[in-house]
Amino acid sequence: MTTVELDGVSKRYGSETLALRDVSLTVSDGEFFTLVGPSGCGKTTTLRTIAGFETPTTGTVSFDGREMTAVDPEDRNVGVVFQSYALFPHMSVAENIGYGLNFAEPPDGLDAADRIAELLELIDLSGMGDRSPDQLSGGQQQRVALARALAPAPDLLLLDEPMSALDAQLRESLRRQLVEIQSELGITTVYVTHDQAEALAVSDRVAVMNNGQIEQVATPQQLYRKPATRFVATFIGDNNVFEGTIQQSRPPRTATGSQPDKTSPEMWPRDCVSVAVGSETFRLPAVDQAAEEVTFCVRPGALSQHEPRNQLTVAVETTEFLGETVRINGRWNGRSVVLQLDTVPEADELTVGFDPTAVHVIDTDESS
Amino acid sequence: MLYLPIGVVFINAGIEDGAPTLGAFADVLSDPFYFGVFAQWFADPFAISDHLRSVVGWLAAVSVSLSVVSVPGTTIPIPWLDISTPGVRTGLFGFTAYQAALSTVASVALGLPAAYILANYEFRGRQTIRSLTILPFVLPGIMVAVGFYAMFAQGGTLNSVLGIAGLGPFSFIEYSPLAIVIVAHAFYNAPLVARITVAAWETVDVRAVETARSLGASDRRAFLDIVLPQLLPAVLTGALLTFIFTFMTFPIVLALGGLQLATVEVWIYDRIQRLAYTEAATLAVLETVLSLGLIYAYLRYEATQSRLAQGTARPPKQPLFPDFRTAISTKRLAIVGYGVVALLVFVGPMLSLVIGSVTDSSGLTLQHYEFLLNRQLEGESFQTLPAVAIRNSLLFGLGTLAIAVPMGVGISVLTARAGRVGTVVETLAMVPLAVSGVVFGIGLLQGLAFGISLPGGWQLQITGGVAIVVAHAVAAYPFVTRSVSPLLSGLNPAMVESARALGASRYRALRDIEVPLVATGIVAGAAFAFAISIGEFSSTVILASGTDSYTMPVAVERYLGRRSGPAIAMGTVLLVITSVSFVVIDRVGGRVER
Numbered sequence: 001m002t003t004v005e006l007d008g009v010s011k012r013y014g015s016e017t018l019a020l021r022d023v024s025l026t027v028s029d030g031e032f033f034t035l036v037g038p039s040g041c042g043k044t045t046t047l048r049t050i051a052g053f054e055t056p057t058t059g060t061v062s063f064d065g066r067e068m069t070a071v072d073p074e075d076r077n078v079g080v081v082f083q084s085y086a087l088f089p090h091m092s093v094a095e096n097i098g099y100g101l102n103f104a105e106p107p108d109g110l111d112a113a114d115r116i117a118e119l120l121e122l123i124d125l126s127g128m129g130d131r132s133p134d135q136l137s138g139g140q141q142q143r144v145a146l147a148r149a150l151a152p153a154p155d156l157l158l159l160d161e162p163m164s165a166l167d168a169q170l171r172e173s174l175r176r177q178l179v180e181i182q183s184e185l186g187i188t189t190v191y192v193t194h195d196q197a198e199a200l201a202v203s204d205r206v207a208v209m210n211n212g213q214i215e216q217v218a219t220p221q222q223l224y225r226k227p228a229t230r231f232v233a234t235f236i237g238d239n240n241v242f243e244g245t246i247q248q249s250r251p252p253r254t255a256t257g258s259q260p261d262k263t264s265p266e267m268w269p270r271d272c273v274s275v276a277v278g279s280e281t282f283r284l285p286a287v288d289q290a291a292e293e294v295t296f297c298v299r300p301g302a303l304s305q306h307e308p309r310n311q312l313t314v315a316v317e318t319t320e321f322l323g324e325t326v327r328i329n330g331r332w333n334g335r336s337v338v339l340q341l342d343t344v345p346e347a348d349e350l351t352v353g354f355d356p357t358a359v360h361v362i363d364t365d366e367s368s
Numbered sequence: 369m370l371y372l373p374i375g376v377v378f379i380n381a382g383i384e385d386g387a388p389t390l391g392a393f394a395d396v397l398s399d400p401f402y403f404g405v406f407a408q409w410f411a412d413p414f415a416i417s418d419h420l421r422s423v424v425g426w427l428a429a430v431s432v433s434l435s436v437v438s439v440p441g442t443t444i445p446i447p448w449l450d451i452s453t454p455g456v457r458t459g460l461f462g463f464t465a466y467q468a469a470l471s472t473v474a475s476v477a478l479g480l481p482a483a484y485i486l487a488n489y490e491f492r493g494r495q496t497i498r499s500l501t502i503l504p505f506v507l508p509g510i511m512v513a514v515g516f517y518a519m520f521a522q523g524g525t526l527n528s529v530l531g532i533a534g535l536g537p538f539s540f541i542e543y544s545p546l547a548i549v550i551v552a553h554a555f556y557n558a559p560l561v562a563r564i565t566v567a568a569w570e571t572v573d574v575r576a577v578e579t580a581r582s583l584g585a586s587d588r589r590a591f592l593d594i595v596l597p598q599l600l601p602a603v604l605t606g607a608l609l610t611f612i613f614t615f616m617t618f619p620i621v622l623a624l625g626g627l628q629l630a631t632v633e634v635w636i637y638d639r640i641q642r643l644a645y646t647e648a649a650t651l652a653v654l655e656t657v658l659s660l661g662l663i664y665a666y667l668r669y670e671a672t673q674s675r676l677a678q679g680t681a682r683p684p685k686q687p688l689f690p691d692f693r694t695a696i697s698t699k700r701l702a703i704v705g706y707g708v709v710a711l712l713v714f715v716g717p718m719l720s721l722v723i724g725s726v727t728d729s730s731g732l733t734l735q736h737y738e739f740l741l742n743r744q745l746e747g748e749s750f751q752t753l754p755a756v757a758i759r760n761s762l763l764f765g766l767g768t769l770a771i772a773v774p775m776g777v778g779i780s781v782l783t784a785r786a787g788r789v790g791t792v793v794e795t796l797a798m799v800p801l802a803v804s805g806v807v808f809g810i811g812l813l814q815g816l817a818f819g820i821s822l823p824g825g826w827q828l829q830i831t832g833g834v835a836i837v838v839a840h841a842v843a844a845y846p847f848v849t850r851s852v853s854p855l856l857s858g859l860n861p862a863m864v865e866s867a868r869a870l871g872a873s874r875y876r877a878l879r880d881i882e883v884p885l886v887a888t889g890i891v892a893g894a895a896f897a898f899a900i901s902i903g904e905f906s907s908t909v910i911l912a913s914g915t916d917s918y919t920m921p922v923a924v925e926r927y928l929g930r931r932s933g934p935a936i937a938m939g940t941v942l943l944v945i946t947s948v949s950f951v952v953i954d955r956v957g958g959r960v961e962r
Binding site: 087104148 | 860862863865866867868869870871872873874876880881884885
């Protein structure tokens with residue numbers, strides 16, 4: 001099968017706009033690889049560069065080590081599915097699916113008609129081949145677009161926000177179908193979405209993009225647990241990001257100073273460092289003591305009312321009941337904080353704490 | 369091909385004895401015959417205080433009064449708004465603008481009720497009537513003029529009908545040729561106003577109206593605040609286009625009013641007939657500058673108004689006559705009344721044309737067709753022969769297709785590209801709409817038909833039929849562009865990209881995806897082009913004068929000068945051929961018209 005490699009790809013429109021800045025990534029054979037980011041981050045441009053619809057200003061694109069940068073899209077043997085489906089309205093469903101077979105032999109020695117029937121079955125639309133695309137629902141049209149892309153057995157499947165025009169329930173079921181088909185065929189797939197939850201759900205690996213650059217490439221779990229940048233930390237899931245100043249190793253104090261410290265030294269991991277955030281001081285492990293500044297994040301789920309360590313008192317602003325959990329948006333020390341609790345709180349203020357080991361340190365300023 | 373003839377006109381107007389001069393313009397501008405009282409402004413532009421004083425004096429003397437007068441010859445009273453102004457000599461240009469303004473008011477007045485009904489009510493034939501509003505573009509002007517003649521002349525159908533009731537006969541045309549010309553202009557332009565307004569009305573998002581209602585606006589208030597502001601641009605667009613078209617009116621005024629109602633175009637034509645080419649060219653330049661200015665205003669206006677009409681929920685249409693009680697409500701009766709007027713104005717002339725061709729004062733007859741047949745069989749070669757006219761019309765129509773279709777499609781492809789190139793090409797492609805057929809005819813006549821010397825002893829000269837085909841093609845290609853462009857720009861670029869990704873080359877994607885999807889637009893555009901060529905009169909009459917490359921409309925006009933019967937019969941033949949073109953447009957291009 002196929003690996004895809006982008007090496008130092010930049011794309012400039014006109015003289016000013018830089019759509020991609022030095023993008024390098026490798027998609028392994030058979031991998032479900034997702035590009036995720038806010039709109040305008042360059043994810044679609046990256047996909048179109050792989051497909052050959054855009055030529056990079058600098059840098060190279062190669063498939064299996066063969067350079068493809070200047071190869072026309074029709075000679076790349078890729079299957080593309082667009083958000084708008086882009087079905088040919090003047091052709092039947094079967095003609096749409098079979099269009100690519102005009103230019104390539106059907107795989108496995110099948111003839112075109114059998115290949116079309118096989119794909120119709122794969123997408124659960126057997127017997128619908130004679131319909132016109134506009135007689136199908138949005139979900140069915142999207143499946144036809146997928147079948148059309150798969151018909152010539154491409155080396156690479158490229159999906160550009162294929163689900164975003166569909167409603168949430170349909171999207172989930174189609175997503176499962178897509179993942180099933182993808183793993184069954186073992187085809188290398190690049191998927192573009194702006195929905196971080198979708199990216200986490202379907203992908204083997206995810207590249208988070210922002211401002212035309214790649215922020216981080218990692219598996220969904222790594223991305224969630226160990227975001228490499230502040231942008232990734234806040235883009236992937238809810239998160240609380242704090243910037244603090246590293247203090248000398250002193251025992252922790254509470255905010256008011258009037259309450260006695262309820263924690264005992266044995267509750268703290270070793271090598272903890274005091275970090276001042278606003279008027280509060282937290283103790284965190286695994287921080288480079290030589291640095292002055294540190295940025296770290298704590299997931300809402302790690303902030304607990306039953307945790308005596310690293311406490312902070314949050315003023316509740318809004319409460320969202322989500323079923324299993326309750327999300328609380330509040331303020332602490334002039335910044336907004338997100339909490340996740342099991343029940344709707346009664347009080348206007350909540351005191352929560354976090355386990356020092358639940359903290360992920362994004363970066364430490366090592367300037368000193 | 370387009371700019372050369374226009375350039376020739378400009379050069380002819382501005383060069384005298386080989387030296388550039390503005391003398392011809394100064395002569396025309398300061399002649400009260402052309403510009404009336406304004407001529408002295410041009411003659412002495414710096415005497416501003418004198419001019420202002422005369423304007424103020426004139427305004428002070430204007431009086432408006434509303435009175436009830438009776439329809440001439442009867443005792444039916446009608447309210448009449450009387451605006452009495454002290455006599456002002458407005459000159460030829462002033463009169464042209466005056467009749468254009470009146471025609472615009474009449475077209476809007478006749479078109480808006482139609483728009484209201486088409487946009488808000490559902491009834492049988494609604495869709496047909498809606499697509500019929502495109503018809504005036506393909507109806508030959510001279511044919512419409514003859515139709516009005518057949519209806520309103522002393523021996524016309526209207527007098528026959530009134531005669532049954534013991535009234536008349538009235539000399540409508542002699543009594544007020546201007547009124548008949550204005551009604552004929554409304555026949556042409558009211559459907560245009562209706563068409564543009566309906567299109568805007570149907571894109572008004574019903575959810576916006578519902579939002580306004582939920583915020584406390586009454587039904588009426590919601591209409592005023594939400595619907596009306598979205599309709600006004602369309603109405604203004606229609607009015608502006610109507611003004612432009614009627615400012616350049618030619619065949620209708622020529623046939624119904626003659627020189628006593630001369631507009632600029634008619635006068636230019638008359639100057640050419642009298643071989644006063646410089647004067648004609650000067651007038652043509654002035655007229656073109658004016659109409660280009662108007663078109664520019666139109667384009668600017670349209671550009672500011674263009675917005676995305678996406679995902680709008682259309683309001684449901686009410687049935688027109690759901691039951692008897694509703695059917696006799698004031699509103700429905702008013703609609704019926706309007707229907708009668710519309711029937712009279714739109715169907716009357718065409719019906720009169722057909723009836724007039726098979727009747728005379730004594731009853732049914734085929735003598736008019738017999739005259740045409742005899743003329744064909746026995747006429748001298750210098751006379752106007754019907755079969756020659758029909759043959760020429762069809763030949764020129766095919767020639768026009770051969771030029772206008774590739775040209776129109778090519779321009780569509782260029783304009784479909786985003787960016788500055790597309791905008792510039794699109795604007796240039798609109799120019800033929802602003803340059804009248806008469807002006808273009810002069811340019812071709814003086815430039816190509818008389819010959820242009822090229823460096824190296826070559827002489828560029830095209831004559832007769834070829835020049836006419838060129839003129840027709842220039843008039844027709846914007847319609848090809850206009851039918852193809854929306855389809856082309858509506859194509860989802862992802863479709864071509866999908867085809868490319870599936871292995872199709874760029875050419876193959878063009879063949880498999882783009883061409884089939886715009887094919888209906890191309891065929892519809894071709895039918896338009898053919899119909900326009902068949903009906904074109906203005907430049908043909910100039911280029912064909914004194915030659916045997918006359919077409920059907922020209923033949924109609926030539927007959928009309930002497931005997932009305934054969935002209936009406938010839939007009940009916942033209943109607944039949946034009947109708948066939950329209951059926952093709954409707955059948956093939958029906959999907960384009962939405």
